[in-house]
Amino acid sequence: MVDKSRSNLEIDNLDIEILSILMNDATTAYTEIAKELIVSGGTIHVRMKKMQDMGIIKGSNLIIDPQKVGYDICAFLGIFLEKGSTYNEAVEKLKEVKEIVELHYCTGAYSMFAKVICRDTSHLRLVLNDHIQAIPGIQRTETIISLEESIKRQITLK
Amino acid sequence: MVDKSRSNLEIDNLDIEILSILMNDATTAYTEIAKELIVSGGTIHVRMKKMQDMGIIKGSNLIIDPQKVGYDICAFLGIFLEKGSTYNEAVEKLKEVKEIVELHYCTGAYSMFAKVICRDTSHLRLVLNDHIQAIPGIQRTETIISLEESIKRQITLK
DNA sequence: GTTGAAAAGTGCTGCGA
């Protein structure tokens, strides 16, 4: 063993196996995972608790089909901030726009980059005009509409 | 009652409440949801089964912190396809690139738009040069690197 | 750190209203 202290700070192959299973289906029973990986249910429990305490696991969520609940439009917004305007202020205002599901501060042409989910085109127009472009410091936005989501998955750990 | 037949085809406020709770934490016990919404546990079960059968619920997943498992770089790629090259062929090849977690066919300057998660900058360079730009039909790509993910959440249903 | 079993809690299935 090169460094004994690593055991509590880093994750091993068993942890990776557990995460890989649960990342695809968070409802998989611990007993089932235990059977598959040939360890006891208690071990899965201990490992999960460790990873939760470490902050590796941030929670779980139900995946729903947005189109089936009336959200047909997925769009990306390139946001240009005015010179001198503060990023933090704009972020706080953007957090209040519920249609924004992701926001990134980024390199390249755009100051910020957002992913938005809307009911239809008129809902998108409302969000853009009334909610986003009304925020002080936001100069203009560029809209990229997704016509089809071909891939939607998690990272592969192993 | 306006239209009795809707009950099996559409979702009501109770369904929305259930989804809202589980979208934030997929491991919430049915009994706990039942207590909160003041209905029986069996009702939650029936509603969940209905929504699963309808395809509204596509599954669940564990949310992990990519940075804590060694994935430090999140980037967006604008992909330009060559004239006449088929979209479907490129998608099939891109599906094999495990670092791509989202792929959209979209309007605007780019033909396609991808979100990639990599370990570090050299990993990103490898993915770009060896895996993505090597795919026939892909002309060039533009990379936007996320320096900070300020918002990451699900859509609000209610 | 892991195991196996016991205790507590949850999910599922009929029956009744």
Next chain:
DNA sequence: TCGCAGCACTTTTCAAC
């Protein structure tokens, strides 16, 4: 269609290895 109660299963804990 909904709610209640019983059974099976799962989670969680703990002593022992």
